[in-house]
Amino acid sequence: xxxxxxxxxxxxxxxxxxxxxxxxxxxxxxxxxxxxxxxxxxxxxxxxxxxxxxxxxxxxxxxxxxxxxxxxxxxxxxxxxxxxxxxxxxxxxxxxxxxxxxxxxxxxxxxxxxxxxxxxxxxxxxxxxxxxxxxxxxxxxxxxxxxxxxxxxxxxxxxxxxxxxxxxxxxxxxxxxxxxxxxxxxxxxxxxxxxxxxxxxxxxxxxxxxxxxxxxxxxxxxxxxxxxxxxxxxxxxxxxxxxxxxxxxxxxxxxxxxxxxxxxxxxxxxxxxxxxxxxxxxxxxxxxxxxxxxxxxxxxxxxxxxxxxxxxxxxxxxxxxxxxxxxxxxxxxxxxxxxxxxxxxx
Numbered sequence: 596x597x598x599x600x601x602x603x604x605x606x607x608x609x610x611x612x613x614x615x616x617x618x619x620x621x622x623x624x625x626x627x628x629x630x631x632x633x634x635x636x637x638x639x640x641x642x643x644x645x646x647x648x649x650x651x652x653x654x655x656x657x658x659x660x661x662x663x664x665x666x667x668x669x670x671x672x673x674x675x676x677x678x679x680x681x682x683x684x685x686x687x688x689x690x691x692x693x694x695x696x697x698x699x700x701x702x703x704x705x706x707x708x709x710x711x712x713x714x715x716x717x718x719x720x721x722x723x724x725x726x727x728x729x730x731x732x733x734x735x736x737x738x739x740x741x742x743x744x745x746x747x748x749x750x751x752x753x754x755x756x757x758x759x760x761x762x763x764x765x766x767x768x769x770x771x772x773x774x775x776x777x778x779x780x781x782x783x784x785x786x787x788x789x790x791x792x793x794x795x796x797x798x799x800x801x802x803x804x805x806x807x808x809x810x811x812x813x814x815x816x817x818x819x820x821x822x823x824x825x826x827x828x829x830x831x832x833x834x835x836x837x838x839x840x841x842x843x844x845x846x847x848x849x850x851x852x853x854x855x856x857x858x859x860x861x862x863x864x865x866x867x868x869x870x871x872x873x874x875x876x877x878x879x880x881x882x883x884x885x886x887x888x889x890x891x892x893x894x895x896x897x898x899x900x901x902x903x904x905x906x907x908x909x910x911x912x913x914x915x916x917x918x919x920x921x922x923x924x925x926x927x928x929x930x931x932x933x934x935x936x937x938x939x940x941x
Contacts, residue, residue, distance in 0.1 A: 737870035775891035819853035878921035
């Protein structure tokens with residue numbers, strides 16, 4: 596049979612802990628209890644004795660509830676301890692970080708004149724105005740870029756009907772893994788094996804600016820003879836096109852003597868060179884970026900395994916994926932009318 600009454604066996608320390616929690620951690624819930632006890636008919640003095648509050652405090656919270664409702668029982672914003680550092684500390688931090696430099700928290704603290712704040716406080720003040728990010732490398736650019744792009748647009752617009760325009764580029768493939776940041780469980784750190792000696796292969800690629808078909812070839816070295824073989828591969832891929840226009844950068848193999856002689860013997864291929872130091876103009880650069888992102892943090896044991904990764908990447912990509920990645924409409928090489936035809940084809 597259950598007892599008629601149950602009383603807690605509470606020690607003095609436990610009682611003090613409960614009272615402290617009602618006054619601190621659970622103080623907002625305690626205010627709601629004040630209102631409930633008042634609704635049951637208890638006076639403010641009785642509630643104050645029960646909850647260890649001053650009667651004036653109990654009356655104040657009951658009045659605020661009657662005026663503002665339950666939202667009135669929440670703590671209002673109030674001033675705390677004054678912030679460390681001068682009022683212009685934020686402006687000085689922004690002025691320092693505006694100049695490119697390898698800024699770290701200790702360097703910022705020293706440049707500020709060693710203020711009387713800890714490095715942790717300095718870090719928090721920096722976080723209010725900045726983020727920890729890597730700088731982005733910017734190409735130097737070609738002063739004649741607009742003139743060169745206009746020349747390319749004119750040549751592309753003048754192509755005969757049925758011609759093909761491709762954006763070509765070269766890249767390199769290493770057996771040594773490319774390391775990229777990724778999510779890792781706390782307390783752990785992934786390790787990626789390195790080969791005894793690195794091996795490298797050269798990639799030649801070309802993106803069809805209308806169908807988004809991607810053509811590529813792999814060789815041991817990026818030399819003029821291999822580049823001419825790749826151009827011959829492009830001619831074979833489009834046997835009925837009256838002109839195959841290939842737009843590329845200003846690498847030396849694109850205008851070497853071997854390449855010029857090969858172009859003279861194959862008039863159906865039109866080779867156009869873009870502006871110097873403007874890789875952002877080439878849609879194929881973005882295909883390479885997607886490939887290297889896919890291969891990042893992987894460590895095959897042989898170069899043959901690395902090449903199989905490349906073949907699998909291109910084998911499973913669809914033209915729609917190439918379209919989204921390459922974004923050829925953003926390239927300044929295409930004339931406006933050609934972009935319209937491109938969108939219809941997409």
